[in-house]
Amino acid sequence: MSGRIRLGIAGLGTVGVGVVRIVRREAALLSARTGKEIVISAVSARTRDKDRGVPLTGYDWEDDPVTLATRDDVDVFVELMGGSDGPAKAATEAALKAGKDVVTANKAMLAVHGQALAELAEGNGRVIRYEAAVAGGIPVVKSLIEGLAGNAITRVMGVMNGTCNYILTRMESAGLPYDAVFEEANQLGFLEADPELDVGGIDAGHKLALLASAAFGTQVAFDAMELEGIGRLTIEDIRAAGDMGYRIKLLGVARMTGRGLEQRMAPCLVPMTSPLGQLEGGTNMVVLEGDTVEQIVLRGPGAGEGPTASAVLADICDIARGVRLPVFGQPASTLAAATPARSVTPAAYYLRMTLQDKPGALAKIAAVLGEAGISINRMRQYDHEGEHAPVLIVTHRTGRDALDRALSAMERTGVVKSSPVAIRIEEV
Amino acid sequence: MSGRIRLGIAGLGTVGVGVVRIVRREAALLSARTGKEIVISAVSARTRDKDRGVPLTGYDWEDDPVTLATRDDVDVFVELMGGSDGPAKAATEAALKAGKDVVTANKAMLAVHGQALAELAEGNGRVIRYEAAVAGGIPVVKSLIEGLAGNAITRVMGVMNGTCNYILTRMESAGLPYDAVFEEANQLGFLEADPELDVGGIDAGHKLALLASAAFGTQVAFDAMELEGIGRLTIEDIRAAGDMGYRIKLLGVARMTGRGLEQRMAPCLVPMTSPLGQLEGGTNMVVLEGDTVEQIVLRGPGAGEGPTASAVLADICDIARGVRLPVFGQPASTLAAATPARSVTPAAYYLRMTLQDKPGALAKIAAVLGEAGISINRMRQYDHEGEHAPVLIVTHRTGRDALDRALSAMERTGVVKSSPVAIRIEEV
Structure with a gap:
């Protein structure tokens, strides 16, 4: 690799456009920090003729993301299409096989195919980075895999779906029932095309599954997660919980227990005065606990063009700086199959x-x-x-x-x- | 370097002992995560005959930290002695010249000699890591230099001296005057040998100076910091601020302004309902703001054996994993001399x-x-x-x-x- 890192960006939605914007605007800063020039070789998206508010004329266009991912002038394939399978997975696999590193924001793909993709990447001496897939702009994957590398992790918790937290906060503050606030959120464009990904806890569950793998050295086991959405929560419960000093959050909790890996993404009560209890609106929060560090709390924007693009750029900068770590913190071949344990920890x-x-x-x-x-x-x-x-x-x-x-x-x-x-x- | 990373640890106070403990206890985990065996070759401290609660018989003893730092069987010199000059600086320089990497918790040394030491390190192709020097167990240096690498940083803030925050929290909750709580903190062993390092804001100022350098690409400029301690705060002010909806914190703020670098470590009012306002006791909090990520808040234990040793181990693991970045995020030779600007931002x-x-x-x-x-x-x-x-x-x-x-x-x-x-x- 020369003094340049050449990107191929597939997916030009909010995040993709944000990445293009930063690469253009912060060129001098990125080069000062990484010692490399970070440039875009080519881009790809579903529709070519669309004003995205950022000039794309300097970059080659590819209709097919697989072709993009394997171009000779691409060092890093930036996958921002989404979807657990289909083009995202095909292009990611093609990129890894062609010797490209991959940066992705795709939690669904990694939650479902993370082990296979990590094995493919590491077999080819490549990295997959996914800071943007978990809790938007918060550097949580880095904090967990690198910042707490000296800890046996004891628990990972998080409020990692801003839409759900917005809905619960709004139900409480406006005294509105779930259906009314759901409709509001829909009108505001806060919900995924399939809202069940948000309110069913699936999106947040994907994120937790990735963190659990990195925390406990186990293969991603999204299928084994206890999953419950917020659709059955009532304003009565929100009020009653408040009356007892609690708030209801869609909270992910992962723990390694003597009987196996406990992973749960479900509504939970937390004390109103705790950092998690005070989290309002679309903000995310992740709590990392280790045997020596005790507890670290990270809070920040969980979505949006800027924050998510910031995380994508952090991964690109790491690659430019020569930081090369296994996808889940230790080689994929050494990750243990997780033994699922359902709610064994008393509460x-x-x-x-x-x-x-x-x-x-x-x-x-x-x-x-x-x-x-x-x-x-x-x-x-x-x-x-x-x-x-x-x-x-x-x-x-x-x-x-x-x-x-x-x-x-x-x-x-x-x-x-x-x-x-x-x-x-x-x-x- | 072989499949082993060999440490020489100078300083066996709380943190040093914590590092020894983790290296012994988590050997398997550290090796799974880094692909290297992390071992201790030799240790050094002021007094040899002292029961430190952890077995040291397997390690060579050196009376002189400079000798320790330059041993052939040391790859990483772990400097946990403290003090801006004297043996800490001498041994760090000797280690770098002898081709060793350095991990340190010494904020004073880096705040005063950071530029010279970074130049020495980088001239010798070595790294200096100092996660433990800033905000204890919180991975804030990593979050800033790596996690927010795609951002032009706009502001860095932090409550980074747990003793001061303990004193202020306790004054408020117990309604006691400063002198009484200072005496309590002294009795509890919370204060440095020279208490002015804590209550004068110097220790926290050292930390802020390091973050400012990494945030803004400027040479460490501790001398140019506006510094004010908590010694003149009265219970009347704490009460009156509370009456207006604020809490008083010893808050560090660094900003790059059109007129230069603003760095201030001084008592500040923050809204009682903000995360900073709600921070109690010895916990630390750092707020990082960038042009794309908006705001990230990191919270965790700012001191203590476990948390500080956790940060030292994170740095050691990074070195073992081949992560090699410039000391302040970009090469020391490219850091601009800071133009100090005193309180130009209106408030x-x-x-x-x-x-x-x-x-x-x-x-x-x-x-x-x-x-x-x-x-x-x-x-x-x-x-x-x-x-x-x-x-x-x-x-x-x-x-x-x-x-x-x-x-x-x-x-x-x-x-x-x-x-x-x-x-x-x-x-x-």
Whole structure:
């Protein structure tokens, strides 16, 4: 490689355009920092004739991203098309086989094919960098793989989907139900073409799966993740949680336990006064915990042209500076297959239910919890009209199995109006 | 260099012992991640016969750190002695000249001699890494130099002295005066041997100077920093600031302005609801702002055996993985001499004064501010007994020059009891 790093950029949406913009505007800065000239050889996108607000006439155009990825004058293939399969994967594979390094923002592709792609890259002496795939502009992959390299990582947590956090924040502040805020977010263009990627937790789950692999030295195991979206959260739960001093977040948590790798992307209660509890709107936050560093919290914009392009450029600069690390921090061939463990770490739970307002109803619920070995930390019964009484319970730490037994037993008591809502409280 | 990285560790205080502990405990993990065996060849400290709680018998002992630094069986000299000059500097120079890389936690040495040492290192093809020198376990040097490499950095801010933040937090929560909490902190062993390094803002200033150099491509210019400690802060100011919705922090701020490099480590007001405002106790926080990434906030333990040793190990792992970057992100020979600019960026200010309680006193103050072109955002006069009335003023944004003129003019009015307190309010 000469004194230049030549990019081939596939995908000219918001992020692609942002990358072109930075490469043009910051040429002198990038060259001072990397000792290399960073130039764009060619670009590719679905439609050629479209004003993207940035001049592209100096770059060759390729209709086919695979052709782009394998051009002789491309050193680094920048994949910003998205999608777990299709052209993104085909072009990434072609680039690696042709001896190109790859920088991508594609969490879906790496969450599904990360192990195979990492093996392909490392077999060819190439790197795949994906800082932009996780938590936008926050340098979290770097902080985890490099900054905490001296730690046995104990837990990785994160709020990593800005749209979900926007929806939950807005429900709380405006007192609006989920459907109304979902519609608002849709109108504002905050949602992916398939909204389930956002609100179903899939997008955030992809990100967590990548971090878990890097944290624990395991093969990416997105399929083994416990995944639950925010679509069933109600304004009642947001208010009730607030009343108990908590906020509800779509929180990813990954832990290596004695029984295997626990990965969960699901609504969780966190203390309102904690950094995670205070996170509002589209901002992302990742918490990294290690045996020696204790806890590091990283906060920043999780999406958008600038922040995501900033992460893409960081990866490009690393390549220009000769930083070459295995995709997941240690060689892909040495990553262990993850043994999935579902919710083995005990936690306190928030329970909300509506009881029939008759003598002994609450006693029956308390008895059921007691029989399952679950003790009650706090309980509130709210003022009500009519024959149904809203009740909130915060339990002490318990296993998920015991909780599930108790929830089933509650339904059999005949005193609960409908299935109780149970949400995990993560200790942060 | 073979498949081993051989360390020579000088300084076996808390951090040095922490490094030895991690190298022993995490040998397998470190080797999986770096592809190298990380071993300790020799150690050095002031006193040999002392139980440090970790076995040292497997390592050669050197009384002289210079001898340690230049041993044939040392690849990386780990400097954990401290002090800007003396043995730390002598041994670092000797190591670099002998072709060793250097990892250090020594902010004082780099703040004073950073440019010369970086030139020496780079002239010899060596690296100096200092993640542990800034904000303990937080990977802030890495985030700035590598993670935000695609950004023109616009501002760097930080609370980077845990002792000062502990003192300020404790004054507020316990309602105690500075002297009492200082004494407490001293009893608890939180203070440096020379407490002025902590409470005078010098230690935090050293850290900010290093970040500013990496952020703006300028030679380290600690001498040009505006420096003010926390010793003159009163419980009255902490309370009054709180009453206006602010907290007082020893905040470092570095900015490149049209008139030069602004670096200030001084007490500042920040909104109580901001991440900086909510930072309590010994925790550190660094805020990095760039033209594309917007704002990244990093939070974590700023000191202590584990966190600081974690940062030292990250640097060692980077060296083992072949990551070799210029000390301040671009070659030392290309760093520009900084043109110091003192407080050129306008800011709002908090003013606290005691006025004589007679007709027209407040009008005179308001007139003085108006004549200096400073407008008042909020003003409170407090209930009082006797003839002196406490008054708080929050100004709109103004230049420091105008403020200084107004402060002098206020004293000449004859209605202020003593010199008004003025503290900058940093927009965060």
